[in-house]
Amino acid sequence: xxxxxxxxxxxxxxxxxxxxxxxxxxxxxxxxxxxxxxxxxxxxxxxxxxxxxxxxxxxxxxxxxxxxxxxxxxxxxxxxxxxxxxxxxxxxxxxxxxxxxxxxxxxxxxxxxxxxxxxxxxxxxxxxxxxxxxxxxxxxxxxxxxxxxxxxxxxxxxxxxxxxxxxxxxxxxxxxxxxxxxxxxxxxxxxxxxxxxxxxxxxxxxxxxxxxxxxxxxxxxxxxxxxxxxxxxxxxxxxxxxxxxxxxxxxxxxxxxxxxxxxxxxxxxxxxxxxxxxxxxxxxxxxxxxxxxxxxxxxxxxxxxxxxxxxxxxxxxxxxxxxxxxxxxxxxxxxxxxxxxxxxxxxxxxxxxxxxxxxxxxxxxxxxxxxxxxxxxx
Numbered sequence: 441x442x443x444x445x446x447x448x449x450x451x452x453x454x455x456x457x458x459x460x461x462x463x464x465x466x467x468x469x470x471x472x473x474x475x476x477x478x479x480x481x482x483x484x485x486x487x488x489x490x491x492x493x494x495x496x497x498x499x500x501x502x503x504x505x506x507x508x509x510x511x512x513x514x515x516x517x518x519x520x521x522x523x524x525x526x527x528x529x530x531x532x533x534x535x536x537x538x539x540x541x542x543x544x545x546x547x548x549x550x551x552x553x554x555x556x557x558x559x560x561x562x563x564x565x566x567x568x569x570x571x572x573x574x575x576x577x578x579x580x581x582x583x584x585x586x587x588x589x590x591x592x593x594x595x596x597x598x599x600x601x602x603x604x605x606x607x608x609x610x611x612x613x614x615x616x617x618x619x620x621x622x623x624x625x626x627x628x629x630x631x632x633x634x635x636x637x638x639x640x641x642x643x644x645x646x647x648x649x650x651x652x653x654x655x656x657x658x659x660x661x662x663x664x665x666x667x668x669x670x671x672x673x674x675x676x677x678x679x680x681x682x683x684x685x686x687x688x689x690x691x692x693x694x695x696x697x698x699x700x701x702x703x704x705x706x707x708x709x710x711x712x713x714x715x716x717x718x719x720x721x722x723x724x725x726x727x728x729x730x731x732x733x734x735x736x737x738x739x740x741x742x743x744x745x746x747x748x749x750x751x752x753x754x755x756x757x758x759x760x761x762x763x764x765x766x767x768x769x770x771x772x773x774x775x776x777x778x779x780x781x782x783x784x785x786x787x788x789x790x791x792x793x794x795x796x797x798x799x800x801x802x803x804x805x806x807x808x809x810x811x812x813x814x815x816x817x818x
Contacts (some may be wrong), residue, residue: 473533476613480537483613484515487606491586494599498589507589510572510582512545516554517572518610518628520565525624526615528558533617561792566721570658575631576638581661583639590640600640604633659784663693663722665777669770670758676765688754693724693781695750698733700782700805701789705797708734714793718785755809779806 491511495503519538523530530538542551549564557565573580590599608629615625670685697718701711716730728736728743736744755775762771782802790798 473617476533476617477537477540480515480610480613480617481540483606483609484541487511487514487603487610490599490602490606494586494593494595495589498592504585506571506581506585509548510580510586513547513568514572514582514607515541515610516547517568518607519614520554520558520568521628521632522611522615522618522624523558525628526618530555531618534614537614537617563720563723566788567660567723570660573658574635574639576635578658579635579639580658581664584661587640600636604629604636607632659781659788660723662777662781662784666693666774666781669774669777670754670761673758673761673765673767673770673774676767677761678764680761683757688750688757690724690726691746691750692754693722694719694726694733695747695754696778696782696805697722697785698737698747699751700786700801703797703801703805704789704793705795706793708738710793710796714789714796717792718789721788722785752809752812755812775806775810778809779803782806 488511491507491514492503495507519534519541523534538551538554541547542554547554549567553562553564556562557568569580571580572582574583589595608625611628611632612625615628667689670689674680674683674685694715698715701715701718704711704714706714712731712734714730715733719726719730733743733747737747738744758774759771762768762774779802782805786798786802789796
């Protein structure tokens with residue numbers, strides 16, 4: 441065998457060994473990824489069980505929607521934190537697991553909407569933050585309900601430890617599926633644990649009847665409370681001829697947002713875009729966009745006039761219902777929730793539209809409404 445034959449043989453053996461070793465590594469990698477998938481699914485299941493177990497002890501007859509939905513979306517929140525830290529684009533292994541999770545779980549939004557939220561602050565991102573988001577300064581409605589359940593059942597730190605462990609397990613394994621040498625998991629887990637710690641401390645400082653106010657309540661929670669107060673008052677006050685709050689409340693929210701946005705220091709077209717954005721992040725279902733609303737108001741047609749007067753009219757209606765139901769304290773509660781709702785929305789608008797005059801418009805608006813109601817009642 442001459443030199444060239446020897447070189448050819450060595451090359452062929454080298455190539456053969458490379459592909460054989462590569463196949464072994466790929467088999468090993470597939471097995472490792474399968475194990476990660478299994479452990480993520482197991483941790484998500486354990487997380488759900490740990491959360492709902494506390495809720496069932498607090499009320500065996502009903503698991504609040506925030507807890508039921510939140511315990512399913514919390515793993516998705518973990519996926520989001522990892523993907524955001526890794527650049528927003530999932531690896532093929534991460535995408536495969538996301539396909540599995542979204543196919544088998546009722547998350548409430550699609551996988552495409554979720555992936556889009558990695559690159560834009562869309563409605564899905566707002567919904568996730570409003571429900572399961574948590575930081576040292578703010579907390580989603582899921583956590584409010586869960587902390588309440590912990591308080592009622594006198595659950596100790598062991599419960600929070602379980603939640604943190606399962607969440608961390610999901611973060612670590614999902615990050616490995618993206619980049620085996622990824623270092624993003626530790627800061628995510630540390631931030632999560634610190635936020636829970638801070639929020640539970642704040643919870644314990646509060647009197648029992650103030651347990652609703654843990655951290656900064658998201659504006660979507662304030663919106664739900666507004667609806668709850670209004671519908672409860674309507675029921676307590678008895679049948680009211682021609683008063684359909686289910687139809688009036690969406691217009692009321694739009695009316696408040698329109699009045700606040702209209703005080704911003706932007707031109708009309710920009711304000712219409714801001715209103716459209718505000719309606720979307722507040723999950724207001726209405727057949728017209730923010731641009732349409734401005735057009736109707738400018739035209740002075742029936743819808744435009746209704747938008748113009750609905751916010752003031754609703755405050756008057758709530759004041760009347762609270763008197764009829766002998767629940768006078770609910771009037772101020774309703775106003776306070778409206779303020780909380782608008783302050784939260786304005787905070788988000790100030791981030792998206794800086795130098796537009798947002799900062800104290802919500803408080804100015806509610807103060808004017810309150811003064812107008814007082815003048816009417818004199």
